[in-house]
Amino acid sequence: MKLVVLVKHVPDEVADRISGVGVFADDMTVDRAALTCRLGEPDEYAVEQAMRIARQRLDVQISVVTMGPAGAVRALGRALALGADEGVHVLDDGLHGSDAQATSLVLAAAVRRLGFDLVICGTASSDSGMSVVPAMVAERLGVPAACDADAVWTGEDEVVIRRDEGATVAEIAVPMPAVVSVTDRVGEPRYPAFRSIVEARYKTIRTWSLADLRIRPSEVGLRASATEVRTVTSCACERPGLLVQGEARGAAVRLASYLTEHQLI
Amino acid sequence: MRPVLVLVERDGANGAAAAPAYRLLTIARRLGTPVAVLRHRADARELDELGRYGAARVCVAEAAATAETAGGQQGASAVAVAVEALAELAWQMSAAAVLIPSGREGKEVAARVAVRLGSGIVTGAIDVLPGPDGPVTVQEVCSGAYRVESVVRGAAPVITVECGTASEPAEQAASCTSAAPAAERPAAQGPPVVEHMFVNLSAADRSIRLVSRTRKPGRRPVTGAQVVVAGGRGVGSAAGFQLIEQVADALGGAVGGTHAAADLGWCPHDALIGQTGAVVHPKLYIACGISGSVHHRAGMQHAATIVAIDKDPDAPIFRIADVGVVGDLHDVLPELLTEIERRREPCCSNTAMPTEAAPAAVIPAPAAAPEAATPALE
Numbered sequence: 001m002k003l004v005v006l007v008k009h010v011p012d013e014v015a016d017r018i019s020g021v022g023v024f025a026d027d028m029t030v031d032r033a034a035l036t037c038r039l040g041e042p043d044e045y046a047v048e049q050a051m052r053i054a055r056q057r058l059d060v061q062i063s064v065v066t067m068g069p070a071g072a073v074r075a076l077g078r079a080l081a082l083g084a085d086e087g088v089h090v091l092d093d094g095l096h097g098s099d100a101q102a103t104s105l106v107l108a109a110a111v112r113r114l115g116f117d118l119v120i121c122g123t124a125s126s127d128s129g130m131s132v133v134p135a136m137v138a139e140r141l142g143v144p145a146a147c148d149a150d151a152v153w154t155g156e157d158e159v160v161i162r163r164d165e166g167a168t169v170a171e172i173a174v175p176m177p178a179v180v181s182v183t184d185r186v187g188e189p190r191y192p193a194f195r196s197i198v199e200a201r202y203k204t205i206r207t208w209s210l211a212d213l214r215i216r217p218s219e220v221g222l223r224a225s226a227t228e229v230r231t232v233t234s235c236a237c238e239r240p241g242l243l244v245q246g247e248a249r250g251a252a253v254r255l256a257s258y259l260t261e262h263q264l265i
Numbered sequence: 266m267r268p269v270l271v272l273v274e275r276d277g278a279n280g281a282a283a284a285p286a287y288r289l290l291t292i293a294r295r296l297g298t299p300v301a302v303l304r305h306r307a308d309a310r311e312l313d314e315l316g317r318y319g320a321a322r323v324c325v326a327e328a329a330a331t332a333e334t335a336g337g338q339q340g341a342s343a344v345a346v347a348v349e350a351l352a353e354l355a356w357q358m359s360a361a362a363v364l365i366p367s368g369r370e371g372k373e374v375a376a377r378v379a380v381r382l383g384s385g386i387v388t389g390a391i392d393v394l395p396g397p398d399g400p401v402t403v404q405e406v407c408s409g410a411y412r413v414e415s416v417v418r419g420a421a422p423v424i425t426v427e428c429g430t431a432s433e434p435a436e437q438a439a440s441c442t443s444a445a446p447a448a449e450r451p452a453a454q455g456p457p458v459v460e461h462m463f464v465n466l467s468a469a470d471r472s473i474r475l476v477s478r479t480r481k482p483g484r485r486p487v488t489g490a491q492v493v494v495a496g497g498r499g500v501g502s503a504a505g506f507q508l509i510e511q512v513a514d515a516l517g518g519a520v521g522g523t524h525a526a527a528d529l530g531w532c533p534h535d536a537l538i539g540q541t542g543a544v545v546h547p548k549l550y551i552a553c554g555i556s557g558s559v560h561h562r563a564g565m566q567h568a569a570t571i572v573a574i575d576k577d578p579d580a581p582i583f584r585i586a587d588v589g590v591v592g593d594l595h596d597v598l599p600e601l602l603t604e605i606e607r608r609r610e611p612c613c614s615n616t617a618m619p620t621e622a623a624p625a626a627v628i629p630a631p632a633a634a635p636e637a638a639t640p641a642l643e
């Protein structure tokens with residue numbers, strides 16, 4: 001069985017909050033060069049899910065695919081250390097500024113070229129967090145999508161997922177080939193053993209360009225993007241609140257008064 | 266004016282159009298002529314209501330009957346029906362935009378419609394404004410630290426709109442559009458025109474099978490709740506969460522929690538609020554023993570009123586709270602409960618909102634400032 005995991009190299013929020021690096025470049029794209037990046041946490045769960053499938057059956061081959069600038073190869077390295085077999089890095093200057101449409105076009109082409117039974121994605125990338133790429137890739141590949149899985153079971157030619165739908169929980173079965181996206185409830189990624197970190201260095205990472213995927217540069221990148229950011233303003237979303245200190249009884253009374261005054265109780 | 270499609274989702278509780286539809290219709294009126302797309306048959310009252318908010322046309326989409334779809338569209342094909350209907354209508358009518366509520370299902374629908382139409386997609390817009398070369402969306406990124414306005418070009422941009430609950434938070438209304446009926450609509454216009462359409466599902470869509478769907482036991486869900494009382498690591502134990510539940514019951518609200526609390530098993534995973542959990546827009550959010558990490562704030566900062574109770578005066582949650590109480594929640598909450606009870610007693614004729622556990626009566630604030638009444642205590 002051929003599993004393809006889509007992973008994204010994303011800015012590491014915590015690191016950058018401390019160093020105070022600006023998030024946006026001059027062309028209003030996320031300035032990835034200036035930011036410390038890592039394999040997106042949601043995507044670690046996707047790799048882990050692939051590993052769990054591989055532990056249950058013998059015929060599993062796991063490829064990880066990323067699309068991103070040169071540094072994104074590190075996300076692949078991390079995924080390989082977590083246990084994936086091989087990596088594909090879609091790298092091309094023409095890709096800078098691609099939107100979700102272009103990203104899904106490129107990823108679908110890469111997946112098609114690799115061949116697949118199951119594509120596994122994170123539910124949402126931790127930077128843009130649109131949660132649309134998995135369904136878009138499925139639509140382009142013409143296969144069913146089962147998004148936001150809290151649990152995944154694979155059968156002979158079917159995959160079953162469990163999904164939280166708010167008031168209800170649903171189990172949905174789709175025939176393979178298919179695309180699934182997984183939440184952080186599918187199971188914690190295992191911390192890679194030193195041996196697998198070393199072994200990962202000897203695994204293959206292929207680099208594909210747009211030409212390799214037969215995609216014209218006009219179809220992707222900043223120019224093809226349907227959305228254009230006009231303004232970015234940092235917002236003072238802080239509220240000039242009232243701070244109540246002192247003993248509990250008095251504080252509770254003031255709080256209750258506030259709530260009554262504002263017709264909240 | 267070009268048509269603007271609005272996907273109307275159904276409210277699980279009463280089966281009619283869910284509240285976000287009215288906000289989306291309000292936004293759609295600014296961009297063109299609203300067309301409501303339903304996956305259920307609406308009765309006269311509902312149609313009237315959709316019309317009042319500006320829907321000129323209502324399209325009711327159903328899957329064309331085949332052996333596989335006999336299970337009905339509430340099964341696994343609800344997304345597929347929406348995708349087929351919206352893509353078909355947007356193309357036929359050359360729609361100016363497609364607006365979809367920004368939930369889990371909405372995003373999946375939006376993703377697939379955008380691919381079908383080859384149009385630009387924006388998710389989680391908090392507002393949409395008309396612009397000279399296409400709609401302008403307003404989004405918040407990096408957990409609300411930045412406000413981004415973008416133009417979406419091309420044919421029929423697909424936009425998912427963050428909606429929250431029926432009543433828009435008052436504070437937000439200043440900067441965002443809240444649901445409002447069309448004022449200038451002549452009464453003689455009557456209810457909107459209703460059309461039925463049957464869509465053919467693709468083989469891939471027909472192959473999706475709903476194995477089971479079970480109603481989750483237990484408490485009121487946090488999404489859609491008007492009041493959310495949430496606890497974090499500061500609650501201290503699973504037993505401590507009973508206090509949070511009591512306050513929630515007293516206010517007729519839902520119980521929420523942070524990642525830390527859910528991980529420790531103090532509250533169910535469904536109660537998780539934040540980047541990886543639910544995004545809520547209640548009228549009142551009470552955060553107890555929650556430090557206010559960016560991840561958590563991403564799910565609750567749009568509450569109309571935020572109350573925080575925390576021991577640490579420097580906890581970041583206080584920066585976004587309307588009222589902060591510095592103190593031990595184990596002391597403050599029991600006092601708050603007593604105080605809520607006391608304020609309820611004098612007025613018993615209230616019939617609003619009957620709930621299971623506690624009479625979650627809504628007592629209108631007396632005309633006199635209640636502040637004046639409080640010193641009488643003790």
Ligand SMILES: Cc1cc2nc3c(=O)[nH]c(=O)nc-3n(C[C@H](O)[C@H](O)[C@H](O)COP(=O)(O)OP(=O)(O)OC[C@H]3O[C@@H](n4cnc5c(N)ncnc54)[C@H](O)[C@@H]3O)c2cc1C
Binds near residue numbers: 501524542574592
């Ligand atoms: C990718 C990613 C996604 C995440 N997504 C989410 C998410 O969706 N939702 C989420 O909530 N978290 C999320 N987190 C985790 C988040 O970063 C924080 O770790 C978490 O929100 C902290 O929870 P907390 O406020 O309960 O705990 P803490 O940060 O430990 O805060 C506890 C607070 O309680 C106070 N306190 C202690 N005792 C008392 C007492 N007796 N009375 C009053 N106050 C007391 C303390 O002063 C402190 O302020 C995510 C993290 C990552 C990396």
Ligand SMILES: Nc1ncnc2c1ncn2[C@@H]1O[C@H](COP(=O)(O)O)[C@@H](O)[C@H]1O
Binds near residue numbers: 046121
């Ligand atoms: N540039 C990318 N390269 C590889 N995978 C991606 C990329 N962008 C998105 N994905 C995948 O799609 C998922 C959802 O992304 P998004 O729609 O951006 O929230 C991620 O968790 C990844 O699995």
